[in-house]
Amino acid sequence: MTSRYSSNIHQRDLRTQLFSSANGITRGPIRSQSPYDKPVQQTSKENESFLSSLESQNNEELDSMAQKVSMIKDLGIKMGVEINKSVKLNDNLNETFEKGKVTLKNTYNKMVVMSERAGISCKYWFIVFFIVFLWFFYVWIT
Structure with a gap:
């Protein structure tokens, strides 16, 4: 039975050649032979500077x-200020639209009452307004 590492022996030789120079001196980092060897002691001055x-x-x-x-x-604070401003603006828009809705509803009701008093139905008033709109649109285009 062959070992699974036996075919990779030539690769190990290539790696050692990679880290050695022409005269046989290794170029890689200097490492100790054993991980249990004590590292070289630094002087107190070197240690202090390090x-x-x-x-x-x-x-x-x-x-x-x-x-x-x-x-x-700072970014979070600025975002909070902008969010508060947009919430206030949204509330103001909602109030404005509610007021506009009430105003339009009252105007429509007054127009219906006016058309009933005049004896002309609301349909005819809409036709007149539509013809006036078409006339203004035609003048605007030409």
Whole structure:
């Protein structure tokens, strides 16, 4: 029975050739032979500068995040103001349309009463208004 890795031996050789230069020195990252080997100890000065750079990077990230959160908060506030304005505008439009509906209804009722008093039916008044509209439309087109 053959191993499933036996056919890939040539690929391993290609990978080692990839990371080695012409004189046999490897170009890849330097790694320890065992994961249990202790890493090289840094001096306290190097360690302090490394921690300082990490802290400054962290502060920069916090500042940028704070700016982004502030921008989102401002956007939310502006959206709330616009929503409140549109709700008020919608309420005003509803009131205006209700008033217009009542006015049109009263006008129509008064026109019906007027046509009954004059002895001419409402149909004839509509025909007269339609003829006047057609005349104005014809003049407007030409």
